Amino acid sequence: MLNQLNILLAEDDENLGNLLQAFLKSKGLNVTLAKNGKKAFEQFVSGEFSFCILDVMMPEMDGFTLAKEIREIDKNIPILFLTAKAMKEDKLEGFAIGADDYLTKPFAMEELLARINAIMRRAVPNNSQENEMLKIGSISFEPHLRMLHLISGDKKLTTKENQLLKLLVKNENEILDRQATLRAIWGDDNYFNGRSMDVYIAKLRKMLKEDPAIEIMNVHGKGFKLIVKP
Amino acid sequence: MLNQLNILLAEDDENLGNLLQAFLKSKGLNVTLAKNGKKAFEQFVSGEFSFCILDVMMPEMDGFTLAKEIREIDKNIPILFLTAKAMKEDKLEGFAIGADDYLTKPFAMEELLARINAIMRRAVPNNSQENEMLKIGSISFEPHLRMLHLISGDKKLTTKENQLLKLLVKNENEILDRQATLRAIWGDDNYFNGRSMDVYIAKLRKMLKEDPAIEIMNVHGKGFKLIVKP
DNA sequence: TTATAGGCTTAACTTTTTTTAACATGAGTG
DNA sequence: CACTCATGTTAAAAAAAGTTAAGCCTATAA
Secondary structure (H helix, E strand, C coil): CCCCCEEEEECCCHHHHHHHHHHHHHCCCEEEEECCHHHHHHHHCCCCCCEEEEECCCCCCCHHHHHHHHHHHCCCCCEEEEECCCCHHHHHHHHHHCCCEEEECCCCHHHHHHHHHHHHHHCCCCCCCCCCCEEECCEEEEHHHCEEEECCEEEECCHHHHHHHHHHHHCCCCEEEHHHHHHHHCCCCCHHHHHHHHHHHHHHHHHHCCCCCEEEEEECCCEEEEEECC | CCCCCEEEEECCCHHHHHHHHHHHHHCCCEEEEECCHHHHHHHHCCCCCCEEEEECCCCCCCHHHHHHHHHHHCCCCCEEEEECCCCHHHHHHHHHHCCCEEEECCCCHHHHHHHHHHHHHHHCCCCCCCCCCEEECCEEEECCCCEEEECCEEEECCHHHHHHHHHHHHCCCCEEEHHHHHHHHCCCCCHHHHHHHHHHHHHHHHHHCCCCCEEEEEECCCEEEEEECC
């Protein structure tokens, strides 16, 4: 049941990180280890994960900040915090960000596994399989092949077109935050990257206008939202 | 959000039970307290509950046995265990039965609430689609598409126009508090945002004047009120 | 190496959306 | 009734986004 679940583990303590990774792998889970928040986010934007285990205290970017960035891009992915501090305020902050669970060190690895299981039982199945075929109205989209299947024929997407469209589709009907998207795809949300993103939005709109039910709507000052009218 | 959630709390310690019940009630949750496992089960079969908080050690019927009985009837209802023992084996047994969470006493009541929230977020089917079609007199309004259907034709609304109109419609015949609205839409209720809002009210009035029965009335010093005369 | 093509960014210009300003009106208060 | 403050209204200014094309890398072919 939990097979092929890709977990992102952000943990700066190498010993603990390796230990957890080995344990979870032995239980059939696929764990990618990132040594700090920044690296974890870079990994996350690849879009291959369906579960996050985040240490709260890490160099570069702490777990809470990382979780907020992740939540901007994926409102639904389960997040479990690990922390050395048992402080009530921290826990509440973690849950406020949208955590699913909050585990205080030291803990039994079996308990971690049990909690992952408990959360996954309720989590919406994230079909982020390797070879998924996404649907945008009457147009189909294969992110892994960077391919868009239009009525008029197939269209190969560039890296950026593909990344942006993937994020839009995965957040259909929700606002894709401008800043967070820039950081996720461009690495930095400066003015020029923003203009670059606007150019890509124009390109995608042009491609998708084949189906008039599809709209990439702008939410002024916030970001973009993909909508497919019924 | 968690309003009208009926919680079954099985707890033999009367002090703690009453305390928890009072706290959760103060947060808008409806809590039924049962003093042992047997009574809890009798309550449960009434079918009115959508969340269970079960103490593990209770007379008559312990929490694990109770949970199993409950699971026979409802495979899906969230279950959170409370226990005085922190023993690893017990926790694992709890999760094996299908618990969603397992909290060891003593705990902060706020943490309990946060955990209930975290679970409910996933347990409640996500009907956030809200493709609703609202009516303002003879004019119809689709906030999801930011579209106003006038007799003279369709009108696309801007982000701010849409947000403000949505709030007005959802509070039809009630005063939409000025400050609260500013904070909700503009994030801050300073003077300039207030003037900006007045400009938008003027714009909306202009659009809606097609139907003379519609009025956006000002309540001096308080806010605005949308009224549709019969 | 130089040429070329593809992909991305930057620039330039346009349009849309939002904010600010300026002036008018109206409501509440001493 | 005079004064103040909140709101009505319109227009100008500013900011954000839409669009198209030119420029600039970089990888690959000639």
